[in-house]
Ligand SMILES: Nc1ncnc2c1ncn2[C@@H]1O[C@H](COP(=O)(O)OP(=O)(O)O)[C@@H](O)[C@H]1O
């Protein structure tokens with residue numbers, strides 16, 4: 001198993017591009033994030049549904065003295081999946097082993113990881129939807145029967161030697177739960193779906209981070225940063241650091257509303273948290289494709305991005321904000337899209353699509 005940094009990097013490469021509101025983290029940023037990660041469930045801000053459910057699952061398992069059911073965490077990047085996986089191990093008082101779908105090249109790699117687990121350990125598999133097929137099949141059996149079949153020999157003479165595993169808890173994280181094959185999804189006893197955070201919860205994240213970083217953050221500035229953070233704690237923490245940079249270099253050192261607004265203006269993060277990529281996607285949708293419908297890949301190519309990036313990073317937030325809609329024939333602009341870009345929608349009878357209808 002490669003080291004943890006390498007694996008997280010592999011997972012992040014998928015959406016790794018340089019934008020201040022990117023929901024993925026690079027290496028430097030992961031170090032900054034590590035310092036801000038809540039360690040226990042009670043420190044984890046927001047997500048009351050997932051938190052309460054998870055708390056029950058963990059407490060019940062602990063009172064029975066056995067490893068809890070396998071846990072699947074799904075949701076867009078930056079909402080706290082890795083953090084929760086670490087919290088699960090911490091709450092159980094056990095250690096966490098980390099790997100990821102892309103880091104596992106062969107079923108044998110996974111077999112090696114599984115057979116080295118100790119009783120009660122938590123195995124975190126990030127980007128689990130990217131596991132190769134043979135590894136996935138090995139994982140079903142391991143999760144269900146706590147067993148791996150080690151294949152010895154090749155071809156007709158090959159035989160499987162069953163190796164029993166200690167009881168462990170698998171925690172899978174995915175940005176695309178829909179891509180997970182049903183048999184794998186069904187092996188998870190508990191699925192937590194992380195939602196985008198509301199501004200009040202993001203403010204709490206910011207206040208907590210500012211305290212940990214020794215930054216004096218005014219309430220109005222926290223509100224302003226929160227409202228431009230796309231419902232995502234990772235982005236909120238990053239914008240906080242950028243506003244601090246601005247305040248130290250160009251401002252008075254105070255993190256007040258004026259500093260927050262000026263700094264976020266410099267980084268081209270607009271009032272709704274959209275950055276250049278988001279606006280490029282929406283602008284292409286409206287001006288090049290007349291508001292759609294247009295297929296995801298065509299739209300992604302027109303802004304020079306991978307379809308998966310547009311789909312997992314930009315789109316969930318744009319859809320939630322009513323700035324883009326999905327239709328069976330492709331992506332479409334809404335009345336809000338045109339309004340936000342300051343453009344005039346085509347005359348009636350065109351493709352204008354209202355998200356509320
Ligand atoms: N509920 C939360 N409360 C406080 N901070 C959070 C919360 N969720 C995420 N964060 C912060 O956001 C950053 C990204 O979270 P992470 O768990 O890495 O997201 P994901 O794995 O879903 O991409 C972490 O550094 C963490 O500090």
Ligand SMILES: [Mg+2]
Nearest residue numbers: 081082083126
């Ligand atoms: Mg993660």
